[in-house]
Amino acid sequence: MIRLYHSLMDWSEVWALLIPLSIFLWKRNLNFIMRPVLWYVCIALFLNIVQDIIWKFKDEFHFKGIFYNNPFVYNTHSIVRFFMFSIFFLRLQPSRFKSLKIILAVLFLAFIIINFSIYQSFTDFSSLLFGVETALLLLYCLLYYLTLLQQEDYDSYGRLPEFWVVTGLSIYVVINFPIFLFYRTLTVQFENFAIDIWDVHNLSYIIFCLFLAKAFYVSENG
Amino acid sequence: MFQKTDDIRFLVIGAILVMLLLFISFLISFLISQKKKLKYHKELQALHDEQKNILTQQNALLEKKVEERTTQLREQKEALQRSLSELKLAQAQLIQREKMASLGELTAGIAHEIQNPLNFVNNFSEINAELFSEMKDHLAKEKLSESGQLHIDNLARDVTQNLEKIVHHGKRADAIVKGMLQHSRNSTGMKELTDINTLCAEYLKLSYQGIRARDKSFNATVETHFDDSLEKININPQDMSRVLLNIFNNAFYAVGDKKRKAGANFEPTVWVSTIKQNGKLVIAIRDNGNGIPEKILDKILHPFFTTKPAGEGSGLGLSISYDLIKMADGELKVESREGEFAEFRILLPYS
Numbered sequence: 172m173i174r175l176y177h178s179l180m181d182w183s184e185v186w187a188l189l190i191p192l193s194i195f196l197w198k199r200n201l202n203f204i205m206r207p208v209l210w211y212v213c214i215a216l217f218l219n220i221v222q223d224i225i226w227k228f229k230d231e232f233h234f235k236g237i238f239y240n241n242p243f244v245y246n247t248h249s250i251v252r253f254f255m256f257s258i259f260f261l262r263l264q265p266s267r268f269k270s271l272k273i274i275l276a277v278l279f280l281a282f283i284i285i286n287f288s289i290y291q292s293f294t295d296f297s298s299l300l301f302g303v304e305t306a307l308l309l310l311y312c313l314l315y316y317l318t319l320l321q322q323e324d325y326d327s328y329g330r331l332p333e334f335w336v337v338t339g340l341s342i343y344v345v346i347n348f349p350i351f352l353f354y355r356t357l358t359v360q361f362e363n364f365a366i367d368i369w370d371v372h373n374l375s376y377i378i379f380c381l382f383l384a385k386a387f388y389v390s391e392n393g
Numbered sequence: 394m395f396q397k398t399d400d401i402r403f404l405v406i407g408a409i410l411v412m413l414l415l416f417i418s419f420l421i422s423f424l425i426s427q428k429k430k431l432k433y434h435k436e437l438q439a440l441h442d443e444q445k446n447i448l449t450q451q452n453a454l455l456e457k458k459v460e461e462r463t464t465q466l467r468e469q470k471e472a473l474q475r476s477l478s479e480l481k482l483a484q485a486q487l488i489q490r491e492k493m494a495s496l497g498e499l500t501a502g503i504a505h506e507i508q509n510p511l512n513f514v515n516n517f518s519e520i521n522a523e524l525f526s527e528m529k530d531h532l533a534k535e536k537l538s539e540s541g542q543l544h545i546d547n548l549a550r551d552v553t554q555n556l557e558k559i560v561h562h563g564k565r566a567d568a569i570v571k572g573m574l575q576h577s578r579n580s581t582g583m584k585e586l587t588d589i590n591t592l593c594a595e596y597l598k599l600s601y602q603g604i605r606a607r608d609k610s611f612n613a614t615v616e617t618h619f620d621d622s623l624e625k626i627n628i629n630p631q632d633m634s635r636v637l638l639n640i641f642n643n644a645f646y647a648v649g650d651k652k653r654k655a656g657a658n659f660e661p662t663v664w665v666s667t668i669k670q671n672g673k674l675v676i677a678i679r680d681n682g683n684g685i686p687e688k689i690l691d692k693i694l695h696p697f698f699t700t701k702p703a704g705e706g707s708g709l710g711l712s713i714s715y716d717l718i719k720m721a722d723g724e725l726k727v728e729s730r731e732g733e734f735a736e737f738r739i740l741l742p743y744s
Contacts, residue, residue, distance in 0.1 A: 320423070342416065345416040349409050357401065
């Protein structure tokens with residue numbers, strides 16, 4: 172039972188993504204705003220499969236060099252996630268704080284280039300990268316809520332796919348911001364705790380995917 | 394106190410919980426505020442709908458009132474326009490009547506002044522002719538040279554011809570003057586109950602026979618449609634007979650004129666009908682002659698206006714007819730299409 176639970180949690184980043192993808196394939200309704208989210212789901216599925224295969228079968232398949240460890244895949248995932256959701260937030264209507272969002276995206280790009288050129292190796296898990304990414308995504312989410320608060324006309328949020336995406340993303344980044352920030356330290360000092368706490372990440376990722384599934388469900392063609 | 398090694402784990406867990414708690418609090422606050430906003434919006438919408446309903450009702454009421462007022466104004470405008478048209482028509486008729494009256498007076502004055510010297514001319518011309526005849530008889534008894542006799546015969550013939558011309562044209566002038574006097578003269582008799590159908594039939598026949606007497610070759614089809622249900626009306630039969638005779642003569646003249654120009658293919662026809670219409674007795678006289686050109690339609694009732702060649706009409710017939718009809722409180726209407734027909738409608742009071 173415990174083994175089953177562990178297996179489920181280990182592969183949660185893969186199967187959780189299949190939930191929104193299945194909903195999309197079933198409904199086949201997606202508006203212009205939601206397209207970057209679909210691209211993210213597809214790319215994330217590929218990256219998560221790669222990272223889990225490396226993690227689980229690196230010895231069995233005799234992976235070597237860069238492919239012996241999977242942190243570069245996590246780093247790639249983090250970068251892809253940030254830019255996909257940046258596009259998503261830039262497409263949101265009404266288009267407010269657009270300049271700020273573009274500046275944040277450019278600053279993040281500059282940060283990646285500088286960080287991985289000078290300070291850190293791309294093959295190592297970068298808590299800083301994840302920390303900055305989640306902080307910026309959280310800022311995006313708060314800007315979205317602020318926009319909703321400022322809006323005069325009111326629509327039922329349950330019918331807005333972007334509301335479900337932003338809420339799911341907010342829960343994910345809120346829970347994971349401290350985890351990402353200290354994960355590198357935890358893996359060095361408290362490996363077991365780090366493994367356990369990663370389950371919290373996985374759980375939040377499942378919740379995030381459920382929210383994405385709901386967003387795909389309520390999305391309409393456009 | 395936690396050991397230093399434990400701090401970071403608790404820090405992470407604490408941070409997660411705090412952030413999650415903060416976010417959940419934020420989300421709940423956000424949703425509550427949005428719910429309030431929704432409630433406020435709903436109330437506002439309800440108020441807006443209520444105001445809109447009131448406005449719609451008021452608008453409908455206003456539109457109805459505007460429509461009613463517009464209808465009233467339109468009716469008033471139409472009534473005013475009708476009054477204006479009637480007024481203009483009455484004004485035109487009044488002007489025409491005044492013009493005719495002035496012209497009649499003038500004509501009567503002139504005719505009266507001319508009548509006396511004309512009588513002298515005519516009478517003395519006739520006397521001269523008689524005297525000259527006597528003179529010729531006396532001269533015939535006297536013995537004259539052959540050349541002298543020839544010269545006197547030539548002179549006598551010329552003088553006789555001249556006297557005949559003076560008498561002929563003097564009589565013509567006399568007829569014109571009499572016509573002018575008739576024009577200015579008021580009614581010639583008393584009103585009496587008259588059968589208009591009989592009057593029409595009688596004068597139609599008289600007119601046709603009159604034309605036929607002057608021109609043996611003249612022939613025309615005459616169609617009559619008299620309303621047998623008509624009762625006698627109170628009019629001056631002498632005046633009406635003059636009117637009818639004049640219009641019938643014109644109709645026969647028009648079809649005869651066209652026949653001369655169009656030839657054998659043309660069938661001259663004159664239609665005469667009587668009918669009751671809107672409280673009026675209508676006598677319609679229609680011919681298929683050359684009709685009246687539109688440009689002279691408003692002049693045909695003027696005195697001395699004629700389209701006939703010189704010597705054939707005085708131009709007083711229709712003018713006199715118009716005046717006589719007016720005196721009988723009637724109307725004379727003319728409708729025509731050049732080259733096709735002319736129709737005169739006499740409308741008389743009928744009760």
